[in-house]
Amino acid sequence: MRHTFLCVLLLTLLDTLLYCGHAQDAVLTTDPYWSPLFTGESVTFICDMKEGGVTDWDYKFNKDGGEFTPYNIDQRYTLNSLSPGHSGEYQCCGSHKRSRQTKCSKIVTLTVSASDKPKATLTSGPTTIPVGGRVTLTCSVEPSAGWKYEWFRRSTDTSEVQAINDGGNGVISVSQGGIYWCIGGRGRRGEPVYYTDHSDPVTIEIIISNKTVVTRQHNWPQIFRGEKITLTCEVQGGEDTEWKYEWRKPRSSTHWTDNKYWTFTASESSSGDYMCRSRLRDDSYSSQSGCLSVRTTESVLDVRMGQTFLSVLLLTLTSVFLYCGHAQDAVLTTNPYWSPLFIGESVTFTCDMKEGGDTDWDYKFNRSDQQVLAYETQVYRLNRLSTNDSGEYQCCGRHRISNDTKCSNTVSLTVSDKPRATLTSGPTTIPVGGRVTLTCSVEPSAGWKYEWFKRSTDTSEYQVRTNDGENRFISVSQAGIYRCRGGRGGRGESVYYTYHSDPVTIEIIISNKAVVTRQHNWPQIFRGENITLTCEVQGGEDTEWIYGWKSPWSSIQWTNNKNWTFTVYVPRGGDYNCKGRRRDDSYSSTEWSKAITFSVSFVVLYTCT
Known part of the structure; x- marks a missing residue:
């Protein structure tokens, strides 16, 4: 007996809204986002699958290519009391609880400094406050970000410490004498603050008017x-x-x-x-x-x-007031006082003999034991610095009456190549109603104020208005391409600017929701038939949109048409989703829609005899 089996290929279209397994890569972020971290700090990894709800996935974390934590329901993983052994390359993966589809994030590098707990650095220009004046103190922790600073003062006569409340600023201006020091601290809300070691103390003296x-x-x-x-x-x-x-x-x-x-x-x-x-x-x-x-x-x-x-x-006791030739050493100061300086900046050396009037002395300046300015005025200025100006500087004074001479301390001048600002951001996508923080820095150095710039693909760059402060951090709620630069100087002199930072693109998620629908509701579709999908942006009927489509067989493609028609054949089963982007704003878009999934099954036609 001859038996014939007829096998028919059926393509079943399942109009079920499932989550796209590969519609968008997972995103791994860290809180805090700065680097490096130090021994004893904590960090939390957050895995965002960019599809469905948080509870729709199981999560695992990898380190240096190997499994670090097995799959579980926790989207977050916290490392407490970090050590250098935690440094490495981290990645997260998600497994959908229903479809069992998986996707993984890009790699995030975690660096835990192998050096000891960092120590704050306190710098001061002059350490003597003139009558009615002030001096500026600067506290810093390098290289790193996210610090706020606490300041302290005491005297030699008492162990009582006075805390100075200045809102966490790294730069303060003081008019009181005393012993000053500072520490840096950073952390997250609800967690203990991680503190650096105290800086070395700096003694500030004040000259009174009597x-x-x-x-x-x-x-x-x-x-x-x-x-x-x-x-x-x-x-x-x-x-x-x-x-x-x-x-x-x-x-x-x-x-x-x-x-x-x-x-x-x-x-x-x-x-x-x-x-x-x-x-x-x-x-x-x-x-x-x-x-x-x-x-x-x-x-x-x-x-x-x-x-x-x-x-x-x-x-013979001569009751004449002469100037004490060696009662106190001369003092050489620089303006500005920070280090290093950069090519193109300027610096002024001032020689203070600490005795008599400025015109009672002739002055000379030496660099690395070589004379650079013969006996003239007490001020020596270098404009448009170059690396050749680096060295050890000293000034000497000769009294015009007694011919007594004395020399100052040595001051190191370091001149480096023109720096480039660094712009860092935690997340680069602004959630609905949210903001992201951008940080601009120039390391290692001090005295900078920062300027911010924004542009888009359709508009030219313009400066973002900020306050009159340092502006190292800004919080933005608008999408676009951002850059920054540092500047210092001013007050009668031109401002010295760094190179602009590399640009960072910030995108924003708008509240409109994208939904994929199917034109025909046929339960089965055969090979060669056409399917039309439509991307509807709810609440955006009066807005012109550009539509982005993702499918298993192509990368993102943008079109002005909300309808997408294609011919069905076997490899095209899988997940399809879309999102809308405003036509007049390249950086504002909806989240990806939930997917519509085509499940393909086979029935093979063959004959048995």
Whole structure:
């Protein structure tokens, strides 16, 4: 008997809304987003499947190509108390609970610094506050982002620490003397703050307006060896204030005392400069100084008594206020004070002799022990810096009357190539009604203020208006292409700008919902028939849209037509979805629609004999 089997190929169209297995890649993000992280911090990985609800998927996380956590229902995975061993490349994958289709995210690199817990760095330009002035202190933690800063002050006379509340700023301006230090802290809401180690302390002193004068008790023109001299440290305008006094003589110094008088016995070694300094008894960092010059001369009185010569040493005390040649070292400062500087910037060196008036001295400047400016003014300016200007700088002063000289500390100047700003963003897609934060930075350096720019494919770039602050962070709710740059300087000088950052594209999800529908509701479709899908944007009937389509056999394709017609054949079974984008805005679109799925089955025709 011969049996014949007729097998018919049937294409069944299932008009069931399922989630697209590969409609859009999963997205893995970290909270916080900055890098590097440090030992002891925490990070949370968040896996967004971009399709369906959070509970429709099981999730797993991979590290360096291997499974890190098995599939489970948690979309988030937190690593607490990070260590360098947690550094690596992370990826998440999702498995749909009904269709069992899977998709994975791109790789995200996590870097946990192998160095110890970071230490904040406190920098200051001058450390002495002039009368009525202020100095600027800067706290930083490099290289990293997301820090807010806390400031502290104390004095040597008390262990009590004063916290300075300035809103977390890295730069503060102070008018009080004292010992300052800072720390950086960062973290997420509801979690303990991660703190750096404290910075090294910086001592700030303040010059008060009272003038200190050294006077002599007796006005004898000559004093003999062995006689006593009494000097008095007078603070003009401070008669009703309690003071402490410090005396310095040519080859030694004394400790601070409550006594404004100093009595000593005249000898051959008494010649030299005498200086006193006063400070408020309840403030170790407010002071003023004055000095008196004492000169000894040997006058020999010959009294001939046979072969005997009587030599009498006469001590002449000159009650003239001269400038103490070595009472205090000169100080070299730079404006601006930050480091490094960059090619094209300018810097001004100022030499402060700490004695007398500015015009009482001639000044010279050295770089790496080579003279760059002969004895002239106290200010030396370098315009349009180059890397050749890097080096160790020092200034020296020569007094025009006494010819005494003294030199300053050395100041290092580093000049680097022009920098490029760095723009970072956590997520680059703004959810409905949400915002994203962009961060601009120039590392390693300080003193920058940031400018932001935005454009689209249809409009030219324009500057985003921000406040008058540093503007390192901005929060945006508009889509577009963003760039930033850093600038510093100004106030009578041109602003020095970095190169622009690389652009970052921000997209926005609008609230309209896209839905895929099918033109005919046939339960079965045969090979060669046409299917028409329609992308409807709910609530957007009066808006002109461009439509994006995803299918198993093609990548995203954009069209002005909301209808998509294609011919059915076997490989074209699978998931289809769409989204709408406003025609006048390339960066505002709906979320991808839920999918309509075509399930293909076979019945094979063959004959058995």
